[in-house]
Amino acid sequence: MKQVSASIISNSEVMPGVYLIWLESPQVASEAKPGQFVMVRCGEGSEHLLRRPFSIHRLDNNKLALLFTVVGKGTHWLAQCRAGNNMDLLGPLGNGYSIQPDWHNLLFLAGGIGIAPLCFLAEKALNQGCSVRLLLGASTATQLYPRHLLPAEAELIITTEDGTAGREGLITDFLPDFVGWADQIFACGPTLMYHTMAAQSQQLLKVKSVQISLEVRMGCGLGVCYGCTVKTKNGLKQVCKDGPIFDLDDFTGEELAYNY
Amino acid sequence: MTASGTFGYGTEYSHMFDIQRLGAIVCKGTTLEPRDGNPQPRLAETACGLLNSIGLQNIGVNALIKEKAPIWASWHVPVIVNIAGETIDDYAQLAGKLDGVAGISAIEVNIGCPNIKAGGAEFGADPKSAAEVTAAVKTATSLPVLVKLTPNTSHIAKIAIAVAEAGADAISLINTMKGMVIDITRRRPLLGNITGGLSGPAIKPVALYMVYEVAGAVGLPVIGCGGIVTASDAIEFIMAGASAIQVGTASFTNPRSPLDVLQGIEQFMQQEGIDNLTDLIGAARH
Ligand SMILES: Cc1cc2nc3c(=O)[nH]c(=O)nc-3n(C[C@H](O)[C@H](O)[C@H](O)COP(=O)(O)OP(=O)(O)OC[C@H]3O[C@@H](n4cnc5c(N)ncnc54)[C@H](O)[C@@H]3O)c2cc1C
Ligand SMILES: Cc1cc2nc3c(=O)[nH]c(=O)nc-3n(C[C@H](O)[C@H](O)[C@H](O)COP(=O)(O)O)c2cc1C
Ligand code: FES
Numbered sequence: 057m058k059q060v061s062a063s064i065i066s067n068s069e070v071m072p073g074v075y076l077i078w079l080e081s082p083q084v085a086s087e088a089k090p091g092q093f094v095m096v097r098c099g100e101g102s103e104h105l106l107r108r109p110f111s112i113h114r115l116d117n118n119k120l121a122l123l124f125t126v127v128g129k130g131t132h133w134l135a136q137c138r139a140g141n142n143m144d145l146l147g148p149l150g151n152g153y154s155i156q157p158d159w160h161n162l163l164f165l166a167g168g169i170g171i172a173p174l175c176f177l178a179e180k181a182l183n184q185g186c187s188v189r190l191l192l193g194a195s196t197a198t199q200l201y202p203r204h205l206l207p208a209e210a211e212l213i214i215t216t217e218d219g220t221a222g223r224e225g226l227i228t229d230f231l232p233d234f235v236g237w238a239d240q241i242f243a244c245g246p247t248l249m250y251h252t253m254a255a256q257s258q259q260l261l262k263v264k265s266v267q268i269s270l271e272v273r274m275g276c277g278l279g280v281c282y283g284c285t286v287k288t289k290n291g292l293k294q295v296c297k298d299g300p301i302f303d304l305d306d307f308t309g310e311e312l313a314y315n316y
Numbered sequence: 317m318t319a320s321g322t323f324g325y326g327t328e329y330s331h332m333f334d335i336q337r338l339g340a341i342v343c344k345g346t347t348l349e350p351r352d353g354n355p356q357p358r359l360a361e362t363a364c365g366l367l368n369s370i371g372l373q374n375i376g377v378n379a380l381i382k383e384k385a386p387i388w389a390s391w392h393v394p395v396i397v398n399i400a401g402e403t404i405d406d407y408a409q410l411a412g413k414l415d416g417v418a419g420i421s422a423i424e425v426n427i428g429c430p431n432i433k434a435g436g437a438e439f440g441a442d443p444k445s446a447a448e449v450t451a452a453v454k455t456a457t458s459l460p461v462l463v464k465l466t467p468n469t470s471h472i473a474k475i476a477i478a479v480a481e482a483g484a485d486a487i488s489l490i491n492t493m494k495g496m497v498i499d500i501t502r503r504r505p506l507l508g509n510i511t512g513g514l515s516g517p518a519i520k521p522v523a524l525y526m527v528y529e530v531a532g533a534v535g536l537p538v539i540g541c542g543g544i545v546t547a548s549d550a551i552e553f554i555m556a557g558a559s560a561i562q563v564g565t566a567s568f569t570n571p572r573s574p575l576d577v578l579q580g581i582e583q584f585m586q587q588e589g590i591d592n593l594t595d596l597i598g599a600a601r602h
Contacts, residue, residue: 059570059571102517102545103364105364105366105565106569107568118320139406146571239434273358275359275568276568278571281322281568282320282358283322283359283370284358285369292352292353293374
């Protein structure tokens with residue numbers, strides 16, 4: 057883990073309100089694993105005291121990409137950053153997803169911006185020779201992560217809540233169709249999605265492992281402040297240090313109903 | 317120094333920069349038993365501030381003595397253990413356990429905690445209970461005792477005098493100020509605990525004023541804390557009468573902040589031709 061000043065190579069709006077930013081940082085890129093995140097300083101001075109956590113979206117040699125939705129002050133500031141500017145990063149942080157060596161059929165569930173960490177993981181899985189099926193869900197067609205940016209070898213199943221593209225509904229509605237095929241499931245999306253998955257766990261339990269990425273407000277990102285603590289079946293965990301990747305099984309449905 | 321609760325046990329930062337160059341490290345608030353802390357959400361960013369309701373989640377004093385103190389014993393930088401209790405006896409027991417442990421240089425007593433026996437009012441809001449806690453800790457340990465004052469009182473100087481008379485070796489201030497944030501879309505308080513403690517630049521003028529008040533009221537060394545981000549913030553506290561300062565929330569923005577502040581003070585002294593920091597202490601008091 058390092059604190060670095062990374063130079064911005066490009067920053068572009070890939071869907072309305074969603075930006076893809078490429079950064080040059082050999083130090084972070086060389087250590088990064090899928091599912092890990094960076095803490096980004098947004099703005100200068102004392103306006104935004106807390107760094108914002110963002111998953112590492114993908115890697116390319118010395119470069120790394122972040123994918124973010126503009127939701128508030130910090131992400132609004134990030135969207136204004138231009139190529140040539142520098143970004144103050146802390147990372148890579150957290151544990152990351154783990155692919156079991158002898159499991160081949162990997163099912164990915166990306167709810168909305170949840171595609172962010174899964175792209176990097178899918179690339180790694182495909183490189184290792186795994187089969188990847190990606191259930192990609194969005195509220196509407198314009199909010200779907202562009203096909204040409206996804207790894208070509210991944211089999212894509214699209215869902216939209218309003219039916220403007222792919223199947224109509226939530227990705228979790230279609231999960232039962234694919235569970236039988238999967239050895240392992242990797243998910244990233246809103247906590248509500250995990251809550252639904254936990255309720256489906258009768259079927260899901262047949263899968264050997266379901267890993268999810270949890271989103272909680274963070275102070276330090278380093279395990280120092282205890283701002284990100286959550287309750288799990290195995291006691292209290294710090295999402296920044298013990299997570300952000302957990303087994304779905306670590307939580308009771310009630311814990312996932314919690315609005316972080 | 318680093319402020320309690322914002323620098324963990326020091327170990328988390330030791331690979332990021334040379335923490336040994338700091339004046340002291342104050343560790344996370346420690347209680348007799350491990351504590352779970354408050355429900356989520358625990359953090360909310362506010363205008364130039366941070367509201368937290370961690371609820372003193374910590375590993376407990378026994379784990380601290382077993383796992384952390386041996387690491388500290390090999391460091392040059394002194395480590396000060398911040399303690400918190402619910403009763404006066406808790407504080408006395410904590411101080412007793414820490415006495416004589418290698419790697420621990422002093423105790424900082426957080427008296428901003430609710431006194432369970434007095435209906436949950438903060439010890440530090442009442443001169444009498446503040447003095448009782450101080451005296452109990454002093455009796456239980458031979459280590460230097462810093463008492464950390466809470467700003468959530470209308471008579472900070474009276475508290476400081478009571479604490480000084482009860483035998484404190486130094487006074488640090490301020491802890492966080494009570495505050496809240498409301499989530500207007502959900503029509504409910506944002507923090508799981510409803511209220512939290514405000515820190516960061518938003519509280520700096522209040523902290524500075526309280527340091528000024530307390531430094532004028534007692535003869536003890538005063539350690540200033542609250543919203544310090546830059547060396548010039550720190551120098552303001554020193555000129556108000558602080559002999560040392562603590563950097564808290566700024567470490568989240570930039571982990572190197574404590575060292576940057578220290579180096580900035582050294583630079584200022586060089587520029588101004590000052591050899592000894594004591595020449596600056598209280599320089600703005602007349
Ligand atoms: C491990 C992790 C990985 C993440 N990865 C991504 C990603 O790849 N892409 C992406 O778009 N978003 C991601 N998020 C969510 C992202 O951190 C928030 O959307 C962002 O912090 C919002 O900042 P803001 O200043 O725009 O919002 P504001 O609402 O102005 O932020 C105020 C405060 O609340 C915190 N906050 C607000 N919303 C969230 C949230 N949903 N999760 C955590 N903290 C929040 C902010 O960090 C800040 O401290 C991730 C969160 C976590 C915990
Ligand atoms: C997340 C967090 C945790 C804290 N925990 C403690 C604690 O355990 N004990 C304590 O005495 N003060 C604690 N504090 C208060 C700080 O030590 C400091 O007094 C306060 O934040 C004001 O300084 P600052 O504005 O530089 O942060 C905490 C502050 C924060 C932000
Ligand atoms: S964000 Fe500070 S402990 Fe996890």
